[in-house]
Amino acid sequence: MTPVQPPEHPAPAGSARWEASGDRAVAVDANAGIISTGPGATIYTAPAVQLPPAQSVAEPRGQRNHNLPRPPSALFVGRDADVVRLGTALAEENEPVTRILVGLGGVGKTSLTLQYAHRYRERYTTVWWITADNPDAITAGLASLTSRLLPDLATPATTNALAEWAISWFQTHPGWLVVFDNADDPSHLAPVISQLDTGRHLITSRRTAGWHHLASPLRLDVLSPADAAELLMRTAGRTATGNAADAATVAELAAELGHLPLALEQAGAYVHNHAIDFAAYLERVRRYPARMFATAYAGSTDRRTIARVWRVTLSTIADRDPLAVEILRTLAWFAPDHMPLDLITSIDDDLLAVDDALALLAGYSMITLAPPHLRVHRLVQAVARTADPADPLRTEEAILMARDRAARFLLDSLPREGTEGESGAASIAVPQWPGWRNLRPHIEAFMELMPQDQDTAEVAVVLHETSRFLLDQGHVPQAARYSERALAARERVLGDDSPETLSTRNQLGNIYRAAGDLGRAIPLYERTVAARERVLGADHPDTLSTRNYLANAYRDSGRVDRSIPLYERTLADRERVLGRDHPETLISRNNLASGYRDAGDLRRSIPLFETTRTEAERALGQDHPRTLLFRNNLATAYEAAGDLARALPLYERTLADRESLLGDTHPDTLTTRNNLAGALQDTGSLPRALELYERTLADSERVLGHEHPRTLLVRSNLADALAQAGDRGAARALWEAVVTDSERLLGTDHPDTLLVRGNLAGVLEETGDPGRAAALWESVVADSERVLGTDHPDTLLARCNLARAEGSVGLSQRALADCVRVLGDDHPRTLTARRELALALDAAGDLPQALAMCERAAEDSARALGADHPRTRSARATLARLRRTLIVRVPPLDGSASRRVILNNATPDRP
Known part of the structure; x- marks a missing residue:
């Protein structure tokens, strides 16, 4: 050789x-x-190659020895506190010190570390930066230090030899900082770090797990909303204009990008380079997410993009566990925060495999585990559910499969088991509310992302059931949107006459009725009744249920001629089909009694309420929730009859039983406490009434929320009690707030809104603002006639109040005539209208006619309501005042001055 x-x-x-x-x-x-x-x-x-002993080679003199890859960023925003936190963590006196900075790719770990290294370079003899994503890179990074210190001798040596020499040099020269950037595997660093014990190690990694044997990781989160907006503006080269709309758009875009620094810089640079505004970028990123997430801005030295950063991570995860990627694609369809772990565990029968997959995702910062919840960054979700032909992990087919899987998970996670509430309509049981509240954000997120024309039968079930919960919570507009969407899906997928479609149509009628939109509720109920009779039969329980709801809507509209016969027919059919003691039969009997009560027919209402209460106690038990419901409603009938001697004890007993059975803050308990406060108010027991109203309001705000319709009504009732107690200023302020909230939450045309507007008009009249009161009454009358109809009882009441406010005899006469025509002579509102006409006649100076009218009002009230009814007592008090003020002039016989004489020539009071 x-x-x-x-x-x-x-x-x-x-x-x-x-x-x-x-x-x-x-x-x-x-x-x-x-x-x-x-x-x-x-x-x-x-x-x-013979390298000199490491201890004999000193660090460079003068300028500090470092190889930091780039200068500190001029766009460093919102991280000063994190720099200080990092410096404190690295400042311990003992050596070695290892600190690990972890976080999602793009959150700014490298930028923060680079900023720290530049800012505190003087603390260290050497600052050496090593890319640490694989073992070869770590070796090469160490070897580069030797090449820096021994430029002439290092060239012929092997990389391993150079790296070993660098380790020896670090061991003999304390006071250094070595940065291991983007480390992927703790096992790659452990052999190196174990030999470097005379300085500081700072590691950055997307992985959060596996570092415990080296140090506890420091987690870097996204920017605050304010800092994110500032970074976005500065990157785009824009300055704040002071325009609220511009600021709102910037904040919206920053939130859409999840306050992630890399995404913010990417967006700002795009805005700058393409000379567009932030709203245009927001529209583009929503319309073309795959392309926008993959676009690096021109001129940047950092070619990373959101898609590129996470594609590498996802590929690594997929190689280790394909189930983890399936989970991430599914999680992309839910809300990013407070995601129940139970929502995803059914993805695989092997719970241990699911645990491992979740741990792997958390280990790479793709999710954050905080049992019993998890969190996913919204941009991770956006990328995971955006198809990209260039990415085999994000094919259209895989993403659609994940979307369908997410729908099934939502359906399987729905809290079940409905119960019957105050109205008799199927509602969500109160113990189920926490589960619904946890799930609601994820349902809303899914429905925002799911195209409506692609809703499946499973999605329709989720929409339908969620609309029931939303209606219970008083979120009527959203309940309507979900129910309308569920109906459209079921009509398209299942057909117009499927039982599920009819169920949703019935539910939508309930929502329209709750919204006060009887113009849509009644035709929808009528259509559903006809369809159920045709499809299910006239005697089917569902058919009878819808007929009962239709009767309720007729009653709400003031159409007694339709509601009472329909209640009577439904009750007869339920007794025949279901039996006298069936819960639905009892509900029908209760509703018929309520119809009689609202029609002013207390002679039939009270006995029927009493029968319903008795039969419920026998069939269901003394403490059954429905028994307590019927007992509460019987008390309302006693109160309507002015029989407070029976109403008050019954309210007290029902309240105690509901508190014992359901709890102090159950919605039904709050209803009875409110009613008891009203009855006490009628007796003049204002201190206790006010205390009960205030307690009920506090509990309603806590349990139901500040914006629930029931909460608004309790606030209105409290205002009424304050006015009666003489604190009209506080009552006026409270009613004005309730009107504002009702108009915002329920709409200007909702019956409850019209009611509180009328209450406000009344207190305005009492507090010396008759002009505004009259104007408000006029608007209430006009809106009531338009929304409820000219003959609705609430419209008639508003016309009576307007006539009184204006002191118009003609208006008062027309209002009384309408009440007699629509409600009858003995209806409570007719009796009030007759008394108001007497007052108008008195104000007009026609005392004889005023007396005659007031006498008639007192007589009719005593006959219809009883001698001790508050309305009867009020009519008598008005009559007594008119008698005292009736003065006639008697011609003197001696030519002296005239004298006034009080005449008592009216008909004596009748018992």
Whole structure:
């Protein structure tokens, strides 16, 4: 064999390999010995490289020794506190000190570390930056220190030899900082760090797990909303304009990008380079997410993009566990925060495999585990659910499969088991509310992402059930949107007459009725009744249920001529089909009694309520929730009759039983406490009434929320009690707030909104603002006539109040005539209208007519409601005042001045 001299200029270590050819030939990068093979082998010998002892080589004098890859960023925003935190963590006196900075790719770990290294370079004798994503890179990074310190001697040495020498140098020269950037595997660093014990190690990694044997990781989160907006503006080269709309758009875009620094810089640079505004970028990123996430901005030295950063991570995860990628694609369809772990565990029968997959995702910062929840960054979700033909992990087919899987998970996670609430409509049981509240954000997120024209039967079930919960919570507009969408999906997928479609149509009627939109509720109920009679039969329980809801809507609309016969027919059919003691039969009997009560027919209402209460106690038990419901409603009938001697004890007993059975803050308990406060208010027991109202309001706000319709009504009732107690200023302020909230939450045309607007008009009149009161009454009358109809009881009441406010005899006479025509002579509102006409006649100076009208009002009230009813007592008090003010002039016999005489010539009061 013939020795061959090495080439004149050997390639540096780590460069492209030599090529070999021939049988048993070899190729080497660098060599310090002899390589031999078989016959014909080429033998290359190289002189051994002798590096000086590491301890004999001092660090460079003057300028500090470092290899930081780039200057500190001029766009460093919102991380000063993190720099300080990092500096504190690295400032311990004992050595070695290892700190690990972890976080999602693109969150700014490298930028923060680079900023720290530049800012505190003087603390260290050497700052050495090593890319640490694989073992070869770590070795090369160490070797580069030797090449820096021994530029003439390092060239012929092997990379491994150079790295070993660098380790020796670090061991003999304390006070350094070594940065291991983008480390992927703790096992790659452990052998190196274990030998470096005279300085500081700072590691950055997307992985959060596996570092415990080295140090506890420091987690870097996304920027705050304000800092994210500032970074976005500065990267785009824009300055704040002070325009609220511009600021809102910037904030919206920053939130859309999840306040992630890399995404913000990418967006800002795109805005700057393409000379567009932030709204345009937001529209583009929503319309073309795959392309926008993969676009690096021109002129940038950092060619990373969101898609590129995470594609590498996802590929690594997929190689280790394909189930983890399936989970991530599924999680992409839910809300990013507070995601219940139970939502995803059914993805595989092997729970241990699911645990491992979740741990792997968390280990690479793709999710954050915080049992019993997990969190995913919104941009991770956006990328994971965006198809990209260039990415085999994000095919259209895989993403659609994940979307369908997410729908099934939502369906399987729905809290079940409905119960019956105050209205008799199927509602969500209160113990299920926490589960619904946890799930609601994820349902909403899914529905935002799911195209409506692609809704499946499973999605329709989720929409339908969620609309029921939303209605219970008072979120009527959203409940309507979900129910309308569920109906469209079921009509398309299942057909117009499927039982599921009819169920949703019935539910939508309930929502329209709750919204006060009887113009849509009644026709929808009528259509559903007809369809159920045709499809299911006239006696089917579902048919009877819808007929009951239709009767409720007729009652709400003031159409007694339709509601009472339909209640009576439904009750008879339920007694025949279901039996007298069936819960639905009891509900029908209760609703018929309520219809009689609202029609002013207390002679039929009270006995029927009493029968319903008795039969419920026998069939269901004294403490059954429905028994307590019927007892509460019987108390309302006693109160309507002015029989507070029976109403108050029944309210007290029902409240105690509901508190014991359901709890102090159950919605039904709050209803009875509110009603008890009202009855106490009628008796003049204002201190206790106010205390109960205030307690009920506090509990309603806590349990139902500040914006629930029931909460608004309790606030209105409290205002009424304050007005009665003489604190009209507080009542006025509270009613004005309730009107504002009702108009915002329920709409200007909702019956509850019209009610509280009328209450506000009344207190305005009492607090010396008659002009505004009259104007408000006029608007209430006009809106009530338009929304409820000219003959609705609430419209008639509003016209009576307007007539009183304006002191118009003509308006009062027309209002009374309408009440007599629509409601009858003995209806409570007719009796009130007659008394109001008497007051208008008095104000007009026609005292004889005023007296006659008030006498009639007192007589009719005593006959219809009883001598002790508050309305009767009020009419008598008005009559007594009119009598005292009736003065006639008697001509004097002696020509002296006239004198006034009070006459008592009215008909005596009747019992």
